[in-house]
Amino acid sequence: MLYLDCAATTPPYDEVIDTIAEVMKTHYGNPSxxxxxxxxxxxxxxxxxxxxxxxIGVQPANIICTSGGTESNNLAIRGAAYHYQNRGKHLITTQIEHPSVKEVFYGLEREGFRVTYLPVNRNGCLELETVKEALCEDTILVSVMHVNNEIGTIQPVQAIGQLLAKYPKVLFHVDAVQGVAKLPFSPRAWGIDLCSVSAHKFRGPKGAGFLYRREGVQLKPLLVGGGQEDGLRSGTENVPLIVGMAKALRLSMQNLPEKLEHKYRLRRYLVDGIVSIPELTLMGSERNEEMAPHIVHFAFAGMKAEVVVHALEQRQMYISTKSACASEASDPSEVMLALGCTREQAVSGLRISFSDELQIEDMERFLLALREVVRELSPMLGKSSVKRGKQR
Structure with a gap:
């Protein structure tokens, strides 16, 4: 079995499972x-x-514990928009955000806020000048993800933070769910006001996450009640999962430079193999420095993505299509459309995402299986589809 869907979720460390069980058994008191x-x-x-x-180089008072990335994104974006709407009602984000971000903005638009959705280039990267041009007197929040969860492109969040330092009335939110514990990340040094993190993306438990909030940033809470988490997230804290999240983060951050180098070697090998298959088209950039180390995305134009997923599953290899939150929908990928892909390509996108525990031999096995699947499925395509797949 080869699990290559780590951007969707990761298996928790054994030590994390043991820690959660121990805390549940012996430290079951209510922290209030x-x-x-x-x-x-x-x-x-x-x-x-x-x-x-x-x-992540901040203070404990900056950490608000939540149920995961979705709640953290909602609290950051809605909380900031509601609290600071007296300053203005203009919000900025990108066309390739996770559903837990873009759906929040869609809702705020219905409530009277004005949202600018910034385009990205062919590789899925936001240009800094595009952000600068969108800013206006009415802008109160910019929200940009660190790593795109589907394509794997690294966004220039550090440069955006430096730009927004010149606009003290504009808050900067980063969805860091796919970046933390995968890449170096420093919210304080990068000028980030709010960032969202989810534990199950770095081998922690599902149902746990946190929001970093810079000192002085005010948010309107989404949940009210007992006033836990500095009044911003009422409800009894899930101590076992929070402790498990902390342990998973500590373990994931150990030897990060070595893990990063190893995963980039795996990515390079995988990318070279995919590019060598004429029917497939790599999404994003071939250059490691522009992409996250753990995500590789490609299109098999003319072939529905789920057909490939199930063909690989029969070989006990597990990859995914788009975001796990939207993978059951057969609609074309909004991220791929934003990159300028055709609709045919946008329904054929496939995502490989892996852990640092894999080796080159695992990638060799996968590429052998992928070539078999492509050979089996290619006769189902028209000649024109195959030709389009060769274009890069």
Whole structure:
């Protein structure tokens, strides 16, 4: 079995599973309770936040624990838009954001906010000048993902943060779900005001995540009640999952430069193999420095993506189509359309995403299986589709 869908989710570390079970069994107190069990849970919660904050170079007070990336994105974008709407009602994002970001903006548009959706280039990268041109007196928030979850393109968030430093009334939010623990990431140094993170993308538990909030940034809470998480996320904290998230982040950040170098070697091997198959078209850039180390995306024009996914599944190899949140829909990929792909290509996109535990031999096995699948399926295509697939 070869699991190549790590952008959708990752198997949790054994140590994380053990830690979560131990906390559930022995530290089940409510961290808001004043008795001993509650105090123990509160200490564990604070310790976990210290680990999380230390991993990204911020303070524990900057960390708001949530249920994952979707809630973090909603809290950051809605919370900022509602709180600062007296300054203006113009928001900026890109055409290739995750559904948990773009659907929030669609909703805010219906509520009277004005949203600019910035285009990207053919490789899926946002140009800095495009951001600058979209800014106006009414702008209160810019939201740009760190790594595109479908194509894998790294966005210039550090440069955008430097640009927005000249606009103190404009907040900068980054969906860092596919970047944290995969690439170097420093929200404070990069001028980021808010960033969203999800634990199950770095071998932590599902149902846990956090939002980094810079000091001084105010948000209108989406959930009210007991006032937990500095009043921004009411509800009893899920201490076992938060502790598990902290442990997973610490383990994932260990030896990050070595892991990064290893995954880029795997990516290079995989990209070279895909480019050598005439029927396939690589999405994004062939250059490692422009792309995340763990995601490779390609199109098999004329062939529905799910057909390829199931053909590989029969060989016990697991990849995906677009974002896992939208993979069951047969509509063309909005991200691929934004890159200028044809509709035929945009329904044929396939995503490979992998962990640092794999080796070159695993990529060799996968490429052998992929070539077999392409040979089997190619007779189903018209000659014109095959020719289009050769164009790069």
């Amino acid at each position: 309770s004043i008795h001993g069990l509650g105090v123990q849970a509160e200490k564990l919660l604070h310790s976990a936040k210290e680990v999380i904050a230390g991993a």
